[in-house]
Amino acid sequence: MNNIDTIVSIATPMGTGAISVIRCSGDNTANIINTFFKKKLSSRQAYYVNFKKENIVIDDVVAIYYAAPKSYTGEDMLEIMCHGGPVMYQLIINEILQIDNCRLAKPGEFSERAFLNNKMSLLEAESLCALINAKTEAAALAARESMSGKMTKDLLDVDNAILKTRIQVEALLDFSDEDIETEGIQSISKLIHESKKEISKILEKLKNNRLLFETSKVAVIGKPNTGKSSLINYLTEDEVSIVNKKAGTTRDVVSKIFSLDGVPVTIFDTAGIRDTNDLIEKEGRERALKQAASANIVVYLYNVSDGIDQEDIEILSNIRKANENILVAANKIDLIEKEVLEKIKANNKEDLFISIKENINMNMMRNKILEYLKSAIKNSSSGLYNIKNIEHLNQAYQEIDGIQINLNELELIAEKLKMAQKNISMVLDNNDDERVLSGIFSNFCIGK
Ligand SMILES: Nc1nc2c(ncn2[C@@H]2O[C@H](COP(=O)(O)OP(=O)(O)OP(=O)(O)O)[C@@H](O)[C@H]2O)c(=O)[nH]1
Ligand SMILES: [Mg+2]
Numbered sequence: 362m363n364n365i366d367t368i369v370s371i372a373t374p375m376g377t378g379a380i381s382v383i384r385c386s387g388d389n390t391a392n393i394i395n396t397f398f399k400k401k402l403s404s405r406q407a408y409y410v411n412f413k414k415e416n417i418v419i420d421d422v423v424a425i426y427y428a429a430p431k432s433y434t435g436e437d438m439l440e441i442m443c444h445g446g447p448v449m450y451q452l453i454i455n456e457i458l459q460i461d462n463c464r465l466a467k468p469g470e471f472s473e474r475a476f477l478n479n480k481m482s483l484l485e486a487e488s489l490c491a492l493i494n495a496k497t498e499a500a501a502l503a504a505r506e507s508m509s510g511k512m513t514k515d516l517l518d519v520d521n522a523i524l525k526t527r528i529q530v531e532a533l534l535d536f537s538d539e540d541i542e543t544e545g546i547q548s549i550s551k552l553i554h555e556s557k558k559e560i561s562k563i564l565e566k567l568k569n570n571r572l573l574f575e576t577s578k579v580a581v582i583g584k585p586n587t588g589k590s591s592l593i594n595y596l597t598e599d600e601v602s603i604v605n606k607k608a609g610t611t612r613d614v615v616s617k618i619f620s621l622d623g624v625p626v627t628i629f630d631t632a633g634i635r636d637t638n639d640l641i642e643k644e645g646r647e648r649a650l651k652q653a654a655s656a657n658i659v660v661y662l663y664n665v666s667d668g669i670d671q672e673d674i675e676i677l678s679n680i681r682k683a684n685e686n687i688l689v690a691a692n693k694i695d696l697i698e699k700e701v702l703e704k705i706k707a708n709n710k711e712d713l714f715i716s717i718k719e720n721i722n723m724n725m726m727r728n729k730i731l732e733y734l735k736s737a738i739k740n741s742s743s744g745l746y747n748i749k750n751i752e753h754l755n756q757a758y759q760e761i762d763g764i765q766i767n768l769n770e771l772e773l774i775a776e777k778l779k780m781a782q783k784n785i786s787m788v789l790d791n792n793d794d795e796r797v798l799s800g801i802f803s804n805f806c807i808g809k
Pocket of ligand 1: 605
């Protein structure tokens with residue numbers, strides 16, 4: 362691919378810092394080097410040089426030239442490390458922009474050129490985008506792993522295994538020897554089983570990654586004094602909300618972003634819901650219900666000593682109209698006798714029984730929230746992480762899962778395997794215009 366423009370941009374955050382890095386990429390890189398350094402730079406070597414405008418030194422910098430195609434973009438590239446601060450890099454960029462066909466780069470344009478020059482796959486570009494935008498350590502590490510090409514390799518391995526199975530099925534279609542048939546069927550059955558296992562492993566990873574790259578919303582709802590604020594403080598390990606024995610302590614929605622075992626979550630504390638004439642409390646109640654509707658999941662708390670009463674049932678059915686994903690938990694189990702608790706548990710098998718104060722079953726609570734989130738965000742759309750990959754892989758899994766291994770069904774098996782392969786190739790497809798145009802590169806920062 363031949364781009365006429367040479368693009369220029371700052372690659373480090375704008376503002377004050379020790380150094381700033383400026384990046385250029387394109388055919389005119391050599392011209393930039395000649396004009397401002399007045400010397401030839403060998404590829405991939407750091408030079409301490411003066412950046413000069415005519416004979417005036419603008420800054421002393423470290424410059425590295427990367428000759429095409431051995432560069433990030435695959436084009437001629439130059440990286441200039443100048444003194445930091447908000448002014449110097451702008452002076453240098455302004456000078457470079459005077460060179461013919463040089464212009465400022467758009468966000469992600471260096472990576473887009475790398476992709477167009479086959480320096481990275483679409484899957485790797487998507488992972489890179491996720492890495493730049495990662496909000497937790499776990500998200501960054503997961504993105505890093507799939508960027509390294511491991512996901513691509515795993516997919517190629519499964520694709521190969523399915524191809525091998527298809528060849529065996531086709532061969533069997535051409536033979537009618539009984540011994541060969543029995544052996545062949547066994548081998549096909551084994552191969553199919555393995556492919557299914559591998560696809561489901563990759564699928565699980567994609568789903569987990571998806572959770573890492575979203576910021577999921579959890580709304581905590583319940584009647585006053587049930588421990589909502591205590592739960593928020595416990596999960597976030599912070600004093601986000603005021604906790605008090607007086608009912609009606611929280612009056613407005615309070616939110617906090619935190620990492621729930623690596624998953625970025627925004628949790629919303631809300632006002633306790635009860636029938637009231639107090640105007641502020643009424644408004645708080647409205648806001649709580651609105652929050653429940655817009656969250657990915659709702660955690661509904663009740664006090665185990667009071668049980669679920671008519672009021673809880675009404676609130677729950679109100680929430681359910683807008684949000685089906687409700688995790689119901691009974692709090693304060695430390696306050697009741699064991700035998701009584703067992704009886705209540707037997708009548709409310711779906712609920713989770715916890716004590717926030719005494720830290721009972723709180724690990725289970727965290728896991729349940731993650732489990733609910735995973736299924737709740739399954740169908741929501743994501744700007745960062747491509748849901749289409751999950752859909753294609755799911756389809757590949759369904760095709761293989763639907764296979765009945767039977768000698769009379771060989772043609773159908775061959776067809777299903779072909780469809781599975783087709784779906785895997787869609788994830789690996791580097792020419793998927795829809796994905797390229799979905800704006801992954803514009804989600805990148807300037808200079809990447
Ligand atoms: N014994 C016991 N007390 C708890 C537990 N969880 C919370 N509490 C207490 O219950 C009281 C109310 O807790 P909050 O977290 O303020 O309850 P809330 O649901 O936010 O209340 P509002 O904001 O008024 O709606 C406080 O005194 C907490 O210390 C628990 O597991 N066991
Ligand atoms: Mg509260």
